[in-house]
Amino acid sequence: MSTLPTPRPFTVALVYGTRPEAIKMAPLVRAFTNDPRFRPMVVVTGQHREMLDQVHRVFDITPDVDLDIHAPGHTLTEITTRSLNGIGAVLQANHPDAVLVQGDTTTTFSGALAAFYEQIPVIHTEAGLRTGDASSPFPEEINRRLATQLAELHLAPTWESRANLLRDNVAEERVHVTGNTVIDALLWTVEHPFPYGSPMLEARLGGDHPVILVTAHRRESLGAPMARIGRALARIAAAHPDHLIVFPMHRNPKVREAIMPQIEGLSNIITIEPLSYGGFCRLIARSSIILTDSGGVQEEGPALGKPVLVTRDNTERPEAVHSGTVRLIGTDEDVIVDAVDELITSPAAYARMSRAV
DSSP, X not given: OOOOOOOOOEEEEEEEXXXXXXXXXXXXXXXXXXXXXXXXXXXXXXXXXXXXXHHHHHHTXXXXXXXXXXXXXXXXXXXXXXXXXXXXXXXXXXXXXXXXXXXXXXXXXXXXXXXXXXXXXXXXXXTTOOOSOTTSXXXXXXXXXXXXXXXXXXXXXXXXXXXXXXXXXXXXXXXXXXXXXXXXXXHHHHTSOOOOSOHHHHHHXXXXXXXXXXXXXXXXXXXXXXXXXXXXXXXXXXXXTTXXXXXXXXXXXXXXXXXXXXXXXXXXXXXXXXXOHHHHHHHHHHOSXXXXXXXXXXXXXXXXXXXXEEOSSOOSOHHHHHHTSEEEOTTOHHXXXXXXXXXXXXXXXHHHHOOOO
């Protein structure tokens, strides 16, 4: 009696390059690794270097291919061309059955385009996010729109994202609503006792001081908008000396040049280097208010019941805005100060925004 041959595992190349992508890809790497039907091949560009490596350590991921394209001061054109050349060579040599890309980074677009050139099906996770403004966020809005045009399978995190894809004339049978893996990664991480990775934080956050977590990095906010954020933080710190403002500072020197002169000398503003993912999740859980321009934090904060004020004029993640746990406030100095002050001084306002969704 003859036996049927064992089916060959379906090879999926998971292509990513930044810290947010790595966080959202980590649950997928684990799921593919634990399923005998699949053979995952992790290909990273290294668009973010140190921050990417930190996430890999948290989730115990060793890439199969690391292109290490990062170079200080590289332009979007250089990131795109180096990623495209590197990913293209890997796909030519290995020819996986599918390429999975995540979100809206330059690596995402380059990975999708390289796969299209090699006639390999593209799977796009976190598909369908839109602001409707090609310049905000820049270049992410165009990256994700281009990825939509290149993908065969679209994994939308929400029904609203699905509707965006259908409006873009994507066939209904090619769109699946899956939720967002960033929440899987977050919930797993906060259950584990990761250190902050900063002795200063370990010392100063041990008490019961309320914590305002701040992040800022968007290209469209560099310069005057970023300086306005800095001035607003200084006013908030002066008005609420019992609150600690913790600002893991992005490594882009333009961010630091705009922010630091505005907040120097204020003892309740703690500026630190970017935290590892484990430490950052612990800081989200410790915080009482979040002020951010990050896309991922707009999802992570509400999942833990933290009010999130977004220093942007629009967002590709409107679901939390509709639920009332996220509020768009832009970069006007007075608006930022008033929004934070309301959450600190009004228990009713805080209660409305601090529901876990």
